Amino acid sequence: LFICDVAALQNKFGRNVMFDSSVYINTEMVLSLDMIPYVASRIMDIVCAAQGQFKKCLILDLDNTLWGGIIGDDGLENIQLGHGLGIGKAFTEFQQWIKKLKDRGIIIAVCSKNNEETAKEPFVKHPDMVLRLDDISVFMANWDNKADNIRQIQSILNIGFDSMVFLDDNPFERNIVRENIPEITVPELPEDPGEYLEYLYDLNLFETVSYSKADADRTKQYQVEAQRVSLQKVFANESDFLKSLDMMSEVRGFDKFNIPRVAQLSQRSNQFNLHTIRYTDADIERISTDNHYKNFSFTLSDKFGDNGLICVVILEKQDEETLFINTWFMSCRVLKRGMENFTLNTLVEYARENGFKRIIGEYIATPKNKMVEEHYQNLRFTPLTDATRNLFVLEIDTYEIKECYIKKKL
Incomplete structure (x- = not known):
């Protein structure tokens, strides 16, 4: 069950626009003809979110976007922020909206042309800042091209550009990003910062259909991932880096504690998703009690922290x-850690213990999952001859346990 908040539309347009007595009398339809496109748009936002087509990351400029003024020129005391009357109030309420997005699991990143130390000063020292450094997953402040910096942010987050939204008050910077990264959403912010919120409310870019504790922890997880990226540069080879992480995975079936997260991950996973089937909580609960299926969930933790399921x-x-x-789907946050090998070792172990002789996999292509196009070949599955399906088989008897540096949590 998904809820479409038509009350919010009525609050915006008013009851007289929302309801037309002549339409109701003749059709028993409670919406006016003028309102049908708006309600249909909101319903489609929910449908798209349920199908995994939603925005996961908000990238922010700083000067005249997150606060009024230019921090490098005006100084900390003179940027415009605050709860009193005036333009500072608009920026403060804009930050409050962003904070709510972060608490819902939207990734917040910064991309600003500034000296990093200067750019971070308001987050640390300004009393009216709603957002703090702990709210920012990736902070990029330098004098490089913003499109290049956004590519760097994307490489750290491991999400698609089409899952990102970039907000900048400067039309020139917006056009540079649009031209260089056409997949990213770049709203045409109003000139008046007081109109930012109403404009973004209408776009409804961050619709979602589920929420879990993992969403509240997401910012911390991406901050930790940035630390891993920095650590990896110290090591001469990947194996030594992976060994140093001290990785552990808990393997469980589906239960009442992880069913919501399993369903949500199915809705969020687009790139590492071999079948791209979207599940609801009810779907996963049904599968968990069906003996025709064997289900596995995997967590991953290391010395930096817990990535969760x-x-x-x-x-x-x-x-x-x-x-x-x-x-088979997996969060892109844990790519290149050997999780694919660990997962397959676990599946083969189950197959051997229960007398199965082969495992068959299938890849169904979508516009977003090309990264796993050769997933089964890379794991040494053999292609099967089939004119209509991409099927691959792994013979259990000849399988050799794959090397990985993840230990199973007992």
Whole structure:
């Protein structure tokens, strides 16, 4: 069940616009004809969110976007922020909206042409700042091209550009980013900062259909990921880096504690998703009690912190000898850590213990999951001849345990 907040539309347009008595009398439809496109748009936002098509990251300029004035020229005391009357109030309420997005699991990043130390000063020292450094997952402040900095942010976050929104008051900077990264959403902010919020409310860019504790922890997880990226540069080879992380994974089936997160991850995972099936809580609960399936959830933690539940596999028992990978999706936050090898080792261990002789996988292409196009070949599955499907088989008897540096949590 998903709720469309038509009351918010009525608050915006008024009851007289929302309701037309002649339409109601003749059709029993409670919406006026003028309101149908607005309600339909909000419903489609929910449908798209349920299908994994939603925005995950908000990238912010700073000067005259997050506060009034230019911090490098005006100084800390003279930037415009505050709860009193005037333009400072508009920027403060804009930050309050961003803070709510962050608390809902939207990733907040900064991309500003500034000296980093100067740019961070308001977050640390200004009493009227709502946002603090702890709210920012990735902070990029330098004098490089903003499109290049956004590419750097994307490489750290490991999400698609089409999942990002960039806000900047400067039309020149907006156009530079649009021209160089066409996939990113760059709203045409009004000239008056007092109109920012109403304009963004109408766009409804950050619709979501689910929320979990993992959302509240997401900012911290990406801050930690930035630390991992920095650590990796110290090591001469990847193996030594992975060993140094002291990674652990808890492997569990589906239960009442992780079902909401499993369903949510299915809705959020687009790039590492072999089948791209979207599940609701009810779907996962049904599968968890069906003996025709064997389900796995994987967490991942290391010396920097806990990533939470990051991978899900659902095996379908086709016959006494064959398992079919009905579903395999994983958070892109944990790519290049060996999780794919650890997961497959776990699946093969289950197959051997229960007398299965082969595992079959399938790749169904979507516009967003090209990164896993050769996933099964890379894991040494053999392609099967099929004119209509991309099927691959792994023979259990010949499988050799793959090297990885993740230990199973007992």
